[in-house]
Amino acid sequence: MNDIASRDDIKVFVDAFYGGMKSDDLVGHVFIDVMQVDWTHHLPKMYDFWEMLLLDGSNYKGAPMRPHLEINQKVPLTMAHFDRWFEMFSATLDAHFAGPKTEEAKTKAWNIAQTWAYKLQLINEQ
Numbered sequence: 001m002n003d004i005a006s007r008d009d010i011k012v013f014v015d016a017f018y019g020g021m022k023s024d025d026l027v028g029h030v031f032i033d034v035m036q037v038d039w040t041h042h043l044p045k046m047y048d049f050w051e052m053l054l055l056d057g058s059n060y061k062g063a064p065m066r067p068h069l070e071i072n073q074k075v076p077l078t079m080a081h082f083d084r085w086f087e088m089f090s091a092t093l094d095a096h097f098a099g100p101k102t103e104e105a106k107t108k109a110w111n112i113a114q115t116w117a118y119k120l121q122l123i124n125e126q
């Protein structure tokens with residue numbers, strides 16, 4: 001299995017991740033039913049985001065936590081959501097790639113998920 005090395009590789013795991021996640025009743029439900037996400041808009045943003053994190057890309061502009069604050073006002077996002085998100089993300093990576101970049105993607109995803117889950121937990125406890 002190859003490691004993640006290009007934007008095309010990023011497209012492979014991002015498309016596979018969101019493709020599989022749509023049928024998940026915990027996290028997929030938030031994308032499909034709660035937020036009615038426009039995939040033609042969301043997916044290119046996610047390619048840019050992961051290209052920035054893994055390959056020093058500079059297309060991503062934004063504040064990645066912000067939409068999650070808005071989602072959290074409609075449906076509280078808990079550690080259970082983030083754990084499921086990470087479980088699916090990590091399994092998708094392992095199904096397609098292996099190597100240091102792939103491990104880096106998992107570590108970065110884990111750190112972001114934990115940070116956001118913790119921040120949202122503080123907000124939701126107020």
Ligand code: HEM
Nearest residue numbers: 030031035037042049062063064067081082085109112113
């Ligand atoms: C509880 C799990 C999560 C749920 C339910 C969730 C859901 C969403 C939704 C509904 C959007 C808005 C899509 C749109 O309408 O454009 C979004 C955007 C985004 N998500 Fe998540 N997300 C989760 C976890 C994560 C994690 C852990 C990361 C990063 C590792 C992440 C990264 C992003 C980014 C970069 C955006 C685009 C932000 C922007 O607009 O610039 N998400 N997410």
